[in-house]
Amino acid sequence: MADQNTRNSKQDAQSPKLLHRLINSTGVQIGIGICAALLLWTCCRLAIPMKNNPASPASSSTSTTSEKKISQTRITPVAFETTKVASNASPGNTPEGMAWIPGGTFSMGCLDPRGIPYGGDKPMTDARPIHAVTIDGFWIDTTEVTNEQFNEFVEATEYVTVAEIPPRPEDFPGAPPENLVAGSIVFTPPNRPVPLSNHLQWWAYVPGANWRHPLGPKSQIKGKENLPVVHVAFEDAVAYAKWAGKRLPTEAEWEFASRGGMTGNVYPWGNEFRPDGKWMANTWQGQFPTQNTAKDGFPGIAPVGKYPPNQYGLYDVSGNVWEWCADWYRPDTYQKQQSGESSAVNPTGPNASFDPQEPGVEKRIQRGGSFLCTDQYCSRYILGTRGKGEVSSGCNHVGFRCVQDAR
Numbered sequence: 001m002a003d004q005n006t007r008n009s010k011q012d013a014q015s016p017k018l019l020h021r022l023i024n025s026t027g028v029q030i031g032i033g034i035c036a037a038l039l040l041w042t043c044c045r046l047a048i049p050m051k052n053n054p055a056s057p058a059s060s061s062t063s064t065t066s067e068k069k070i071s072q073t074r075i076t077p078v079a080f081e082t083t084k085v086a087s088n089a090s091p092g093n094t095p096e097g098m099a100w101i102p103g104g105t106f107s108m109g110c111l112d113p114r115g116i117p118y119g120g121d122k123p124m125t126d127a128r129p130i131h132a133v134t135i136d137g138f139w140i141d142t143t144e145v146t147n148e149q150f151n152e153f154v155e156a157t158e159y160v161t162v163a164e165i166p167p168r169p170e171d172f173p174g175a176p177p178e179n180l181v182a183g184s185i186v187f188t189p190p191n192r193p194v195p196l197s198n199h200l201q202w203w204a205y206v207p208g209a210n211w212r213h214p215l216g217p218k219s220q221i222k223g224k225e226n227l228p229v230v231h232v233a234f235e236d237a238v239a240y241a242k243w244a245g246k247r248l249p250t251e252a253e254w255e256f257a258s259r260g261g262m263t264g265n266v267y268p269w270g271n272e273f274r275p276d277g278k279w280m281a282n283t284w285q286g287q288f289p290t291q292n293t294a295k296d297g298f299p300g301i302a303p304v305g306k307y308p309p310n311q312y313g314l315y316d317v318s319g320n321v322w323e324w325c326a327d328w329y330r331p332d333t334y335q336k337q338q339s340g341e342s343s344a345v346n347p348t349g350p351n352a353s354f355d356p357q358e359p360g361v362e363k364r365i366q367r368g369g370s371f372l373c374t375d376q377y378c379s380r381y382i383l384g385t386r387g388k389g390e391v392s393s394g395c396n397h398v399g400f401r402c403v404q405d406a407r
Contacts, residue, residue: 080107080264088137091406095139099313101257103137108255109334110384118273120379126331127386131338133252134345140257141401143304143315148225153240162233163210163394183207184231185395189289196377202289214396226303228321228399234364234391237324237400246402248326251365252347260311268310268317281307281319283381284374301371317368318381321399325365328353329388363388370397
């Protein structure tokens with residue numbers, strides 16, 4: 001069973017900036033979110049440093065020097081170079097539910113998507129420069145981890161997720177006791193059109209929301225065993241991966257796998273969003289955030305494997321739910337890799353997190369976009385684009401998949 005006292009003792013004074021404001025607010029269902037660079041939201045939890053993650057430094061997280069000035073390394077435009085897939089054969093029998101990714105050298109990143117159909121109006125500068133990266137082969141889950149799989153883990157270990165742990169009064173002095181309840185962040189569409197400049201209008205902190213109850217205490221996952229598990233914080237995903245004998249993918253591994261051995265495609269399936277009018281991923285249709293017309297077949301999260309796989313047999317690497325990666329987030333990671341300041345061979349990301357939009361908030365990479373992505377607001381279903389999430393947050397459009405090293 002997870003040692004609850006040990007996990008609580010890891011909480012420190014490094015709580016996200018909005019955390020105390022949210023917990024101290026009156027009312028229980030609280031509009032919430034830090035959508036730094038369009039994306040992810042800070043939940044009502046304290047940052048919990050992770051240990052023994054093979055792709056993550058055990059030291060803490062937020063940089064104490066470079067947050068003062070993000071690297072101004074000159075970005076040299078680089079075109080996509082032909083992906084060179086290694087000739088590594090699958091090393092032995094394929095683990096159940098996984099696919100072999102042979103590794104190789106590829107161009108990582110994305111072009112400015114503005115002007116591309118369905119590309120949206122955001123420049124995605126943190127996904128440039130496009131630069132050459134080399135990785136070794138590995139196994140990866142063909143789908144996102146499902147409710148059924150996560151339930152097997154919980155039953156075997158009695159694990160308790162971050163969203164199921166009530167905030168501690170000593171961490172939130174002055175907070176009304178009724179606000180110190182376990183819960184998570186849930187997409188809650190407004191009942192009228194709203195400006196897209198304020199994401200607080202469509203996110204709410206819902207007491208009782210967690211992986212078992214994705215939309216709140218009255219919801220359940222019975223009959224939804226094949227949907228991706230959500231409301232998992234970074235440490236929850238790491239714990240599952242360790243139990244399964246796996247780990248979270250690095251950002252470079254995730255992107256290489258999502259590209260399916262192809263060079264420079266906009267999407268995992270090619271360069272057209274809907275080839276021959278076919279829906280290829282679970283994204284938002286209609287006016288965001290008020291009405292999802294569900295023309296792709298699903299108004300919310302879809303069961304895994306409902307859309308065509310990429311060339312490596314991987315499902316839902318675009319849309320459905322965001323997926324945690326092991327790397328810390330920094331907007332200048334690619335500049336450092338291109339310049340040689342950090343390695344571009346089996347890169348594991350920076351040794352500390354820094355987001356200039358929220359200094360002091362620990363964030364890890366998330367990839368792939370979700371069912372909420374739309375060119376009206378967040379077109380990060382495009383290959384090579386980057387997401388980020390506060391490490392102790394979960395919400396109802398964030399999940400994960402795992403990788404396993406070649407033996």
